Amino acid sequence: MTKAHEADGFPIRGCMPDSASETPLTKFLLAEYDHVSQALFDVNKTITQFFQFYLLILTLPVTLAGAVFKFSNGSLTVQSVLQSELAPRLAVVFLVIAVVGLGMLVYIVNLRLDSLLYARTCNGVRKHFLDLTRTTPQEEMWFRTLPRAIHLPRYREWRFFGAVVLAFALMNTLYLAGAATLAGWPVGMWLGVLLAGFFLFHFLLYEYFVQYREGSYLRTHIVGLDIDGVIGDLVPAFCAGFQKTHGRSVAPESITHIPVHECHGLEIQEAEEHSVFHAPDFWTDMPVAPGAARRIRELKNVLGFRIHIFTYRPWPNLSTLRPTEYGEWARIVIGRWWPARYVTLTKWLLGLRLPNKWAIWQLTRKWLKKNEIPFDRLKVEMGNTYLADPSIRARNRFQLAQRRRIRIFVDDDPSKVKKLANICDLVFLFDQPYNREMGQLPPNVERVRSWDALYRFIRDTL
Numbered sequence: 228m229t230k231a232h233e234a235d236g237f238p239i240r241g242c243m244p245d246s247a248s249e250t251p252l253t254k255f256l257l258a259e260y261d262h263v264s265q266a267l268f269d270v271n272k273t274i275t276q277f278f279q280f281y282l283l284i285l286t287l288p289v290t291l292a293g294a295v296f297k298f299s300n301g302s303l304t305v306q307s308v309l310q311s312e313l314a315p316r317l318a319v320v321f322l323v324i325a326v327v328g329l330g331m332l333v334y335i336v337n338l339r340l341d342s343l344l345y346a347r348t349c350n351g352v353r354k355h356f357l358d359l360t361r362t363t364p365q366e367e368m369w370f371r372t373l374p375r376a377i378h379l380p381r382y383r384e385w386r387f388f389g390a391v392v393l394a395f396a397l398m399n400t401l402y403l404a405g406a407a408t409l410a411g412w413p414v415g416m417w418l419g420v421l422l423a424g425f426f427l428f429h430f431l432l433y434e435y436f437v438q439y440r441e442g443s444y445l446r447t448h449i450v451g452l453d454i455d456g457v458i459g460d461l462v463p464a465f466c467a468g469f470q471k472t473h474g475r476s477v478a479p480e481s482i483t484h485i486p487v488h489e490c491h492g493l494e495i496q497e498a499e500e501h502s503v504f505h506a507p508d509f510w511t512d513m514p515v516a517p518g519a520a521r522r523i524r525e526l527k528n529v530l531g532f533r534i535h536i537f538t539y540r541p542w543p544n545l546s547t548l549r550p551t552e553y554g555e556w557a558r559i560v561i562g563r564w565w566p567a568r569y570v571t572l573t574k575w576l577l578g579l580r581l582p583n584k585w586a587i588w589q590l591t592r593k594w595l596k597k598n599e600i601p602f603d604r605l606k607v608e609m610g611n612t613y614l615a616d617p618s619i620r621a622r623n624r625f626q627l628a629q630r631r632r633i634r635i636f637v638d639d640d641p642s643k644v645k646k647l648a649n650i651c652d653l654v655f656l657f658d659q660p661y662n663r664e665m666g667q668l669p670p671n672v673e674r675v676r677s678w679d680a681l682y683r684f685i686r687d688t689l
Contacts, residue, residue, distance in 0.1 A: 253359075260352040267345040274338050278391075281331050284324060285398055318409035321402045328399040329429070332392065336433055339388060340440045343380055351377045383437045396429035446652060447533075449633045450526055450685075451624065454538040454591065456639035457516065457657045458523070458600065464513040468503040469495075485640070485661045510540070510590050515598045518678035525682060527601050534601060535633060537624045539608040540587050584609055615646040625650060637681065641665040648672050653688075655681055 354375035357367060374380075400422055412418055442448060455461040462479045465487065470476050477493060484490045488497040503509060526532045588607045595602060608623050615625035624643070628636060628650045636647045637655040641662045647654045648669040656662060658676040668674060675681040 256352045256355055260349060263345045263348045263352075267342055267349070270338050270342040270345065274335055274342070277331060277335055277338070281328060281335075281395075284327065285402075288320065288324065314409045314411070318406045321406035321409060325399045325402040325406065325425075328395060328402065329432075332395040332399075332429060333432065333436070335391070336388075336436050340382055340436060343382055343384075344440070344445075346380055347377050350374050350379060382440045383434075388433075392429055392433045396426050399429065400426045443632065445632070446634050447632045448531060449535055449631060449635070450532045451535045451537060451628055451633040451636040451647075451651070452523070452602075453624075453638045453640070453643075453657075454536060455513075455540075456659055457637050458519045458536070459594075460514045460516045461639075462659065462661075464509065465503055468506065468509045469499070472503055472506070473499055480660055483660050483664075504540075507590065510587075511594055511597075513594065515600070516678060520598050520600050522678040522682040523600050523602075526685070527603075530686065532635075533603045535604045535606070535627075535631065536595070536600075536602045537606045537608060537627075538591055539612045539623075540591070613642075615650070635685065644672055645669060653685075655684075657681075 350373070353373065354377070357371070357375055403425055404422055407418055407421075452458055462482055465482070466477045466479050477487075477495070481493060482490060486497070486500060487493065488495050488500045523534060527534050584607055588605065591607060592605060595605070606622075606624070606627060610623075611619060611621040612623045614621065614623075617626065617629060619626075624636075624638075625646055627633070628647060633651055635653045635655070636651045637657055638644050638647060639657045639659050639662055641656065644654055644656045644662075644665075648671050652671065654669075654672045656665070656668065656672055656674045658674055673684060675684065
């Protein structure tokens with residue numbers, strides 16, 4: 228340790244190791260810090276320029292009006308302008324200025340929020356390097372002025388930026404009032420309500436963008452959950468259903484691959500596997516994974532997450548259904564009043580996509596309600612459930628995770644987990660016998676073996 232690493236009698240416990248300064252992560256963060264700090268400066272400069280443009284737009288009509296009144300030698304008065312054919316055209320100009328001013332406020336607010344985001348990014352880089360130096364809190368307090376927390380500065384800054392919003396609200400409302408006067412609108416309660424509403428709309432707009440940036444812009448408080456193999460205990464349910472349907476027992480530990488008919492040594496045919504899913508009670512009576520219902524309620528009610536549930540449940544192959552099964556499914560899809568003797572018509576109705584999707588959605592919703600599992604949205608996937616390419620027109624979990632900016636996802640399918648890792652901040656692979664040969668997990672994927680472990684990880688990490 229050199230004298231350069233001592234200050235005011237407080238020896239620093241350790242400086243940043245030379246090896247740390249050469250890592251790819253460190254080089255990346257240093258480059259990012261340079262770029263972000265420059266972007267922060269450029270954004271603040273752009274805000275100043277746009278505010279100057281706004282002031283120029285505001286003063287231009289007033290300047291022109293003053294020049295016209297001056298050179299008219301008193302022949303032109305305000306009353307004569309209001310009664311002339313020029314008044315409606317001026318009203319349009321004033322209205323355009325008010326609307327343009329509102330649009331410029333939106334743009335400047337977003338620029339300001341961008342600058343705060345850049346400042347938060349710089350704080351994160353600062354924290355990384357301060358942690359590398361292993362400086363004591365006492366030492367750090369002596370030389371650090373700017374924060375190291377990534378949630379600072381706050382997006383909502385009424386004490387600082389509220390004056391800017393107030394200025395825009397006042398000037399835009401004045402121009403709207405001028406447009407109303409030039410257009411000959413009668414002065415009364417409705418005009419007052421319009422002007423007051425337009426004035427308050429500026430503040431509501433600012434608050435909306437603040438809330439959006441804080442809770443929905445880059446990360447949300449949404450957890451995506453798969454059902455089969457995560458919430459529902461799929462493997463024991465399948466083994467019990469297979470025993471009931473075919474009279475043969477299958478050990479849950481022996482199911483090391485999905486689909487089951489591809490597991491070596493089990494000698495289960497594809498038709499036999501699918502026949503297990505043909506019974507409606509397989510879906511309605513599936514057991515819940517231990518601790519799932521309680522931990523999902525805590526995720527929603529204690530930690531405040533929104534719960535989005537996904538499931539892919541393909542409709543049974545009608546060609547393999549037994550005639551006695553038509554009536555059971557028809558009562559679920561069409562209604563209990565439907566006569567089962569219309570076999571041909573029943574088969575046709577069961578093949579329609581929309582009633583099938585609605586029936587599976589209702590079946591799944593009732594199962595969730597019965598087991599007291601709360602959720603905000605339920606999505607039953609159909610069609611292309613494999614591709615994550617956003618150019619593919621599909622509404623699967625990958626597309627919806629991108630659109631809704633789902634922050635955390637829990638799945639049991641290894642291939643889907645790898646794709647979700649490129650979309651979500653954190654992905655959990657729920658441990659099952661059929662996903663243990665996945666190999667190395669992506670850095671933001673955690674394998675969990677129980678709902679208790681999953682809940683503790685989220686609670687203690689985020």
